[in-house]
Amino acid sequence: MSGPRLVRCLLAAPLLLLLALPPATFAHGEIAQMAGIRMRTIHWFDTQIEPRQVAVNEVVTVRGRFKVSEHWPDYVAKPEEWVFLNIGVPGPTFIRLDTTINGMRQLQSTALRRGEFYDYEVKLKARVPGIWHVHPLVNVWEAGPVIGPAHFVEITGDAAHFVNEAVLLNGERVEVEQYGLRTMSGVHLVWLLVGLLWIGYWFRRLPVMMRRYVAVQELGEAEAERRLIGWQDIIVSGLFLALVLGLTAGIALWANARYPITMPLQTGRVEAPVLPLPGALAPIDIEIHQARFNLPRRTLTLDLTVANGTETPLAVGQFVAGYVRFTNGEVVEARREDDYDMVAPDSLSVNRRTLAPGASTRLTLQLEDAIWEEQRLVDIVAEPDLRIAGLLFFYDPAGNRYVREIGTRITPEFSITPAGSEQLDNLQLVRSPLPGMRPDA
Amino acid sequence: MALELNPQADAAPPPARPALHTAREQWEAWKNVDLMFFPLIAILIGGAAVFLGALTIGDWSYWQDWRDRRWWPLLTPLLLLTLPAVLTYAFWKYFKLPVAATAVAVGYLLSQMISRYVNFHLFTGFPMNWVMPEVWIGAAVFLDATLLITRSFAITGLVGGFFFGLLFYPMNWPTVAPMHMPVQVGESVITLADYMGFQYIRTAMPEYVRIIEYGTLRTFGGHVAPVTAFVAGFFAILVYYVFVWIGSKSARPAFMTKLL
Ligand SMILES: [Cu+2]
Numbered sequence: 001m002s003g004p005r006l007v008r009c010l011l012a013a014p015l016l017l018l019l020a021l022p023p024a025t026f027a028h029g030e031i032a033q034m035a036g037i038r039m040r041t042i043h044w045f046d047t048q049i050e051p052r053q054v055a056v057n058e059v060v061t062v063r064g065r066f067k068v069s070e071h072w073p074d075y076v077a078k079p080e081e082w083v084f085l086n087i088g089v090p091g092p093t094f095i096r097l098d099t100t101i102n103g104m105r106q107l108q109s110t111a112l113r114r115g116e117f118y119d120y121e122v123k124l125k126a127r128v129p130g131i132w133h134v135h136p137l138v139n140v141w142e143a144g145p146v147i148g149p150a151h152f153v154e155i156t157g158d159a160a161h162f163v164n165e166a167v168l169l170n171g172e173r174v175e176v177e178q179y180g181l182r183t184m185s186g187v188h189l190v191w192l193l194v195g196l197l198w199i200g201y202w203f204r205r206l207p208v209m210m211r212r213y214v215a216v217q218e219l220g221e222a223e224a225e226r227r228l229i230g231w232q233d234i235i236v237s238g239l240f241l242a243l244v245l246g247l248t249a250g251i252a253l254w255a256n257a258r259y260p261i262t263m264p265l266q267t268g269r270v271e272a273p274v275l276p277l278p279g280a281l282a283p284i285d286i287e288i289h290q291a292r293f294n295l296p297r298r299t300l301t302l303d304l305t306v307a308n309g310t311e312t313p314l315a316v317g318q319f320v321a322g323y324v325r326f327t328n329g330e331v332v333e334a335r336r337e338d339d340y341d342m343v344a345p346d347s348l349s350v351n352r353r354t355l356a357p358g359a360s361t362r363l364t365l366q367l368e369d370a371i372w373e374e375q376r377l378v379d380i381v382a383e384p385d386l387r388i389a390g391l392l393f394f395y396d397p398a399g400n401r402y403v404r405e406i407g408t409r410i411t412p413e414f415s416i417t418p419a420g421s422e423q424l425d426n427l428q429l430v431r432s433p434l435p436g437m438r439p440d441a
Numbered sequence: 442m443a444l445e446l447n448p449q450a451d452a453a454p455p456p457a458r459p460a461l462h463t464a465r466e467q468w469e470a471w472k473n474v475d476l477m478f479f480p481l482i483a484i485l486i487g488g489a490a491v492f493l494g495a496l497t498i499g500d501w502s503y504w505q506d507w508r509d510r511r512w513w514p515l516l517t518p519l520l521l522l523t524l525p526a527v528l529t530y531a532f533w534k535y536f537k538l539p540v541a542a543t544a545v546a547v548g549y550l551l552s553q554m555i556s557r558y559v560n561f562h563l564f565t566g567f568p569m570n571w572v573m574p575e576v577w578i579g580a581a582v583f584l585d586a587t588l589l590i591t592r593s594f595a596i597t598g599l600v601g602g603f604f605f606g607l608l609f610y611p612m613n614w615p616t617v618a619p620m621h622m623p624v625q626v627g628e629s630v631i632t633l634a635d636y637m638g639f640q641y642i643r644t645a646m647p648e649y650v651r652i653i654e655y656g657t658l659r660t661f662g663g664h665v666a667p668v669t670a671f672v673a674g675f676f677a678i679l680v681y682y683v684f685v686w687i688g689s690k691s692a693r694p695a696f697m698t699k700l701l
Contacts, residue, residue, distance in 0.1 A: 082647075084468075092567060093642075141649055141650075167625075179633065198582045209474050216537060224537055229592070233589060237590050251614075252614045256669070261622070265634060265653055398640055
């Protein structure tokens with residue numbers, strides 16, 4: 001990882017630690033999380049981040065689908081409590097105009113149900129020029145961010161031309177980034193003046209500190225108080241007390257008149273409706289016999305029996321675990337758009353081209369790609385819970401898509417040809433597409 | 442202290458000649474002590490206050506959508522009062538100067554403005570009206586003036602401490618009122634602060650992490666802010682006493698005498 005992209009994406013975080021730590025930035029932190037958890041929380045698919053190049057003030061739409069895993073780890077806080085559909089970008093380089101989940105607007109937090117599919121759409125308005133890595137993500141209360149796949153979006157133009165206008169409930173049209181700023185700075189200035197006057201009064205004739213210190217040392221506290229504090233000091237202090245009370249009341253009353261109708265900060269949770277995904281209802285049953293992860297080959301091998309209860313032949317086209325997609329090049333067309341793209345094209349192979357309708361078929365699936373390493377998913381062999389989950393996508397000759405989630409314990413293999421894995425070498429891999437099958441977006 | 446550590450001090454004691462020959466010279470040297478005090482306010486005391494604020498107040502101070510009627514006006518003044526109370530002891534005991542709280546508040550505002558402008562606005566890109574710090578110089582002046590008039594930590598805590606907590610909310614009302622103007626977004630009406638919280642993306646700060654007022658069945662006729670202000674006042678009395686006591690322990694005469 002090198003070059004200005006990385007610099008932009010990564011520089012923000014450590015530099016911010018310098019003074020006051022605003023917890024605002026985010027970069028490629030996704031791979032730092034435990035692989036097993038990343039593969040068992042939210043499975044992202046159909047992600048679209050368009051357009052990829054915009055000018056300041058133009059709109060970018062992030063949309064897609066996800067499934068909240070049925071295999072959500074017990075030791076991770078549950079999404080049924082509080083979650084927030086968020087965007088992972090370095091700071092407010094975009095502003096968020098709108099978010100919907102299954103068609104319902106989500107200005108605040110929500111809840112998601114394990115086992116359900118959700119459609120989401122987030123509209124962003126470009127604000128700061130640069131090349132930014134844009135992720136959808138879901139913050140889960142007490143658990144942290146669950147990150148989705150990302151693409152780079154380039155914003156061109158001049159940040160000074162950014163506008164964000166809003167209409168208040170009273171009809172006033174305001175420039176959001178300026179509204180109230182003069183009131184706030186004015187109030188700060190008034191009080192700064194009062195503070196400086198008070199300090200200035202005590203330091204009006206130098207020297208002050210040493211003279212008073214020596215007086216206290218030589219005369220004792222009681223006598224020094226009598227000599228150092230006169231009636232004038234007491235009267236001035238009384239005036240300052242009155243000034244503080246008067247100014248506080250006066251400015252607050254003025255603010256009440258200037259901003260007459262206000263309301264408390266709004267809270268609460270709006271839960272999105274659950275809408276079934278058609279392809280998720282098809283009668284397909286999957287039984288997992290064995291799952292092995294071969295570390296040196298970066299290969300996951302799944303030994304399954306799939307009962308195809310539909311009336312059409314099916315082919316295995318795609319496996320989605322967390323934000324990573326493994327595709328079968330014979331069925332689903334995919335390509336990597338940049339070095340950080342979280343898709344592994346043509347990495348899924350299967351020893352049966354089709355699953356006949358109404359029959360149970362034993363299959364061996366192989367997911368072999370460097371993306372296991374790039375996204376540090378290989379760590380599953382070194383984690384306390386050797387478990388993964390993911391979505392298997394099946395396609396029929398008409399191009400319809402069917403989805404099932406699978407979840408299983410895995411057996412790690414630490415050498416290339418472990419005993420008892422001969423069937424790996426005897427795979428009859430699919431090399432030509434099914435007739436009538438069309439590529440997936 | 443430095444002399445004692447000098448290995449040559451025992452072998453060849455320097456001639457006992459004072460650096461200052463006349464009262465006039467001493468007077469001028471004393472003025473320099475004062476002149477050193479002012480940059481100290483801005484850099485050391487202000488920086489320390491901002492650092493303490495980042496550790497303890499944090500998000501309530503940073504973001505407008507955390508400035509509710511229940512937690513913000515209760516916790517912020519109590520936490521802001523700690524450093525002034527600690528320093529007040531030494532400033533009063535050894536100098537009879539009622540300026541410690543105001544010095545911290547002024548330093549805090551100046552350092553905080555730099556931090557918000559450079560870190561939050563220029564570098565991270567948040568609008569300034571969204572990250573303006575709170576204002577509490579008036580409450581600090583009130584505390585200092587009370588100490589001067591009463592010349593007693595006990596009464597200052599009771600009166601000045603109470604008003605320090607009580608005045609925080611009305612004093613800050615002008616800095617949050619614009620942000621509490623309602624905006625209609627789709628079918629819901631939310632405050633401008635909520636709306637900006639939604640718009641200006643904070644990846645690591647989802648909406649639900651805000652520790653702010655939610656509804657409760659135990660209300661005082663809906664007067665949340667005044668009740669909170671009074672509660673803050675009462676707790677501030679206690680905070681003042683505790684931290685003045687800590688100040689008395691950390692500013693022992695032996696330490697101060699050696700330093701000066
Ligand atoms: Cu990224």
